[in-house]
Amino acid sequence: MADAISYLRPEVIRQIDRLDLKAKFIVEGFISGLHGSPYHGFSVEFSEHRKYEPGDPPQTIDWALYGRTDRYYVKKFQAETTMNVFVVVDSSPSMDFKTGELTKFDYSVGIAAAMSYLAMKQNDPVGLVTFADRVRGFIPPKCRRAHLMAILQTLAKLKPTGRTQIAASLHEVAELIKRRSMVIVFSDFMEDLDAVVGALHHLAFKKHDIILFHVMDHAELELPFDDLSTFSDIETGERLIADPAVIRKGYREALNAHIEALRDRSGEARIDYVMLDTATPYDKALSAFLQARQ
Amino acid sequence: MEFINAGLFGLAALAVVPILIHLLHRPRPKDQPFPSVMFLKKCARKSRAWASLKNLLLMALRAAAVILIVFAVARPRLAGAAQVRDQGVVAAIVLDDSFRLDYREAGLSRFEDARRRALDVLATLPSGAECSLALSSGESTPLSADLSAVRAEVLRAKPSDLAVPVLPAVVEGARSMENVKNKRREIHVFTDLAKIAWSGASADAVQALKDINVYIHDVGKPEPLNAAITKIELAPRSPRLGRPVEVVVTVAAWGRSGPVTVSLKPEDGAKEEKVVAVVDGGTAMVRFRATPEKGALFHGTVSLTTPDPLAIDDVRHFAVPVNDPVNALVVEATPDADRGVAPFLSFALSPPSLRDKRPAAVTAVTPLELTRKELKDFECVLVTCPDELAKEDVARLLTYVQAGAGVAVFGGDDMKRYTAVGLFPAVDGVSETPVHFAPGTADHPIFNLFRAGRNGDVSAPTFSHRLTARKDGRWRPAMLFEDGSPAALEAVVGRGRVLAFPFALNGRWSDLPKFPCFVPMAHEIARHLSGSVSIEREFSAGVPVFLALSKAPSLLDYALVDLRAGTREARRADPAVTSIHVARSLPPGRYAVEMGGDVRPFSVNVDTNGSDPTRLSREELVKRLPRAQVSFAFERAAAGDLRDARSGRELTLYAILATVLILMGELWLASKA
Numbered sequence: 019m020a021d022a023i024s025y026l027r028p029e030v031i032r033q034i035d036r037l038d039l040k041a042k043f044i045v046e047g048f049i050s051g052l053h054g055s056p057y058h059g060f061s062v063e064f065s066e067h068r069k070y071e072p073g074d075p076p077q078t079i080d081w082a083l084y085g086r087t088d089r090y091y092v093k094k095f096q097a098e099t100t101m102n103v104f105v106v107v108d109s110s111p112s113m114d115f116k117t118g119e120l121t122k123f124d125y126s127v128g129i130a131a132a133m134s135y136l137a138m139k140q141n142d143p144v145g146l147v148t149f150a151d152r153v154r155g156f157i158p159p160k161c162r163r164a165h166l167m168a169i170l171q172t173l174a175k176l177k178p179t180g181r182t183q184i185a186a187s188l189h190e191v192a193e194l195i196k197r198r199s200m201v202i203v204f205s206d207f208m209e210d211l212d213a214v215v216g217a218l219h220h221l222a223f224k225k226h227d228i229i230l231f232h233v234m235d236h237a238e239l240e241l242p243f244d245d246l247s248t249f250s251d252i253e254t255g256e257r258l259i260a261d262p263a264v265i266r267k268g269y270r271e272a273l274n275a276h277i278e279a280l281r282d283r284s285g286e287a288r289i290d291y292v293m294l295d296t297a298t299p300y301d302k303a304l305s306a307f308l309q310a311r312q
Numbered sequence: 313m314e315f316i317n318a319g320l321f322g323l324a325a326l327a328v329v330p331i332l333i334h335l336l337h338r339p340r341p342k343d344q345p346f347p348s349v350m351f352l353k354k355c356a357r358k359s360r361a362w363a364s365l366k367n368l369l370l371m372a373l374r375a376a377a378v379i380l381i382v383f384a385v386a387r388p389r390l391a392g393a394a395q396v397r398d399q400g401v402v403a404a405i406v407l408d409d410s411f412r413l414d415y416r417e418a419g420l421s422r423f424e425d426a427r428r429r430a431l432d433v434l435a436t437l438p439s440g441a442e443c444s445l446a447l448s449s450g451e452s453t454p455l456s457a458d459l460s461a462v463r464a465e466v467l468r469a470k471p472s473d474l475a476v477p478v479l480p481a482v483v484e485g486a487r488s489m490e491n492v493k494n495k496r497r498e499i500h501v502f503t504d505l506a507k508i509a510w511s512g513a514s515a516d517a518v519q520a521l522k523d524i525n526v527y528i529h530d531v532g533k534p535e536p537l538n539a540a541i542t543k544i545e546l547a548p549r550s551p552r553l554g555r556p557v558e559v560v561v562t563v564a565a566w567g568r569s570g571p572v573t574v575s576l577k578p579e580d581g582a583k584e585e586k587v588v589a590v591v592d593g594g595t596a597m598v599r600f601r602a603t604p605e606k607g608a609l610f611h612g613t614v615s616l617t618t619p620d621p622l623a624i625d626d627v628r629h630f631a632v633p634v635n636d637p638v639n640a641l642v643v644e645a646t647p648d649a650d651r652g653v654a655p656f657l658s659f660a661l662s663p664p665s666l667r668d669k670r671p672a673a674v675t676a677v678t679p680l681e682l683t684r685k686e687l688k689d690f691e692c693v694l695v696t697c698p699d700e701l702a703k704e705d706v707a708r709l710l711t712y713v714q715a716g717a718g719v720a721v722f723g724g725d726d727m728k729r730y731t732a733v734g735l736f737p738a739v740d741g742v743s744e745t746p747v748h749f750a751p752g753t754a755d756h757p758i759f760n761l762f763r764a765g766r767n768g769d770v771s772a773p774t775f776s777h778r779l780t781a782r783k784d785g786r787w788r789p790a791m792l793f794e795d796g797s798p799a800a801l802e803a804v805v806g807r808g809r810v811l812a813f814p815f816a817l818n819g820r821w822s823d824l825p826k827f828p829c830f831v832p833m834a835h836e837i838a839r840h841l842s843g844s845v846s847i848e849r850e851f852s853a854g855v856p857v858f859l860a861l862s863k864a865p866s867l868l869d870y871a872l873v874d875l876r877a878g879t880r881e882a883r884r885a886d887p888a889v890t891s892i893h894v895a896r897s898l899p900p901g902r903y904a905v906e907m908g909g910d911v912r913p914f915s916v917n918v919d920t921n922g923s924d925p926t927r928l929s930r931e932e933l934v935k936r937l938p939r940a941q942v943s944f945a946f947e948r949a950a951a952g953d954l955r956d957a958r959s960g961r962e963l964t965l966y967a968i969l970a971t972v973l974i975l976m977g978e979l980w981l982a983s984k985a
Contacts, residue, residue, distance in 0.1 A: 112347035122347075208347055238348045246363070248341040251349040258349055259341045260356045261363050268355030273348065 150180035188217035330374035404485030475922015504532030714806025718841025756790035768829030
């Protein structure tokens, strides 16, 4: 169990080149770690019995039937309902930053792929939206294996470009998604908070279930640099000379205020908020997804 | 402020080095692409201001550190330096070497401590300084630039047997540098601060200390303890062979009370011990009895056997002659057979046949010769020819008696001059009725020998001619004639006594000298008169010893005998004087001078006036040195303060400390965000 979970660490997943394999690896590793977990039987209901075979989880054995027939049968489940799942990925250049193994963008894509794979396994139609200054790609939700491959290929080819316009993009997404869906947003939310929250409210107004994955690099959270540095904004090219040691405390305070405000205001709009450090194992994100999916 | 190595100040230019290093190695900002610049911008302005200030401060601190290091190497110091470097120092080391400094505790004596401290002070003297050494006992060395020689002298110094004050030595030290101009003058006095050590110099003498820096190095103990034997008295002063002598010992104590054990050890007798209680600041007396059994001398030692930090005054010696012949001066007229005048008395006092058993050492002089004699060299004077003495000699006799001596005056034709000064009773006239002594009326020690008819018949001599003394309350009859008139009278004159005999010792007046009782009677008269005068037999260590002789030494050679060690030292006397001078360097002990058959014992002891360790307060001492600039260097660590006072306080250490502080500040600031 512990070994399986250890495969969900970004530095391990990074070694897999193909995104579909990467997604499968993440999901299989995640599910194998769910034994005894509260996610047992999530969002599915009983469909049929079949004969028990070695390797089946003992808890799926139907003991009442065993009492009547004196044979082991296991229960089979299927999803109770299906729900459209939209994976919305920020592909602005600010996501193309890393100090560890993965850029924020790579990390987001990995989780997005894994969630698509997991949703598809649950027969949920999965769609994909990518955006930067505007919505750059939109794949409507379907529930076919070929569709999953299309999503994964799109994600695999996606490169960060343009300039961030999160609020505008999310407004656009809100208009694009007609049916009530689960909207999973991966972004660093490097934009004016009021504008972003306004866009999120727009999405929430459309009755979507929204999960925000606030993806940040560890260096962004901690500002661990020691030397005097010329910080250049990845998107605007704006340069700023500062001694990290001097401004570290102030920077952290400002960033934390931004994060806390985003978390609080998301909560007010019944939007789930998850902070993800690119060093965080993938299961945290998947768990958050499954909780929301329940 | 000035600098010992001022030439090194050029190194201050090195201060530009850290500035250059700082500028050249100023950190170049590192390019850092970053997505969250929007948050950095909020606090970057403050960062830039602080970074500039920090850079400036670091640069300043590093430059200051270099300057301070140069400052320290240049050895800065405060005022005082100029005087010493440009003009120099003269110093006098004054060591109190009185025996009191032999006070010993935990194996270290006060003097040894003083010597160590003196060496410390010598070590602080700058090069080119001159120094002298003076001991309170009197020895001194002149100012010398050879400090190693002074050091050797200090190492050679030892406590003396003397108890002389240190103040005269201090004054002497000041005088030794009287002619020194434009130099710092210092006198370092190493003493136990005993009161007794700070007397003996006049106020005028103390003026010599004007403007001199006097450093008092106190090596004493705050509450010293001491007990000493301060006095030995023998009764009688000249013991007789086989007769008991009472030895009265006086013990004094300072700072201590309680029983002490005193022992008497005569040279030829058994040791005897007694315990006596002493009280702080008081004295106690112990009495021993001893009997001289043999020999011509009675000598020994009295000592305290109770442990005492100052041992030297716990021992006292005595040495007196046994059967000592009385040193008598007899004034006799020139023999005249027609008048029956002969040297009866001198012959009776010192019969040649008795040789060394003579009861008196007689110096016989004529009235003319008397003028040249020092009366104080004799224990008694016997005048047999009063008519012939000059008026001045009569006056000298009076002075002699008043000072405590004894005089016997035999009658003459004209006694008015004597009566006038109280040396003879008033006379009513001359009786020519023959008469005899009435022994039964004898009431005087000189007649004790003749009680019960022993030693000759006193009533046998006939007095055909005699003076009739008027009754006078001051004159007490010692014996009467048969007719009830006084045959001998005694009076106390001043501190002395006079025996008056109303007859002359010649054939016209009586036949007394022809009778056997005359010789013992003459001896008893001499002994009685000599009992009131004390021939000095005890001397203080360091004081010249003058021994009076019965006559001017005809033999120049004499021997000084150490009675304890049994050693003899041949010496030569000065023939021009009637006393011999023994060197003052004799240590405490028992001695005798032998000249011919004459043996004069004496003892030398420490002067216990110097045993009193009672201390002088600092305030009292400063009052006694009103013109001096007195400092008290009570601790050995004062050597550093002395250097500072002399050469100015060096600031090198402070500069180094400041440099370290600045470097620590630089490190702190460099690490500070």
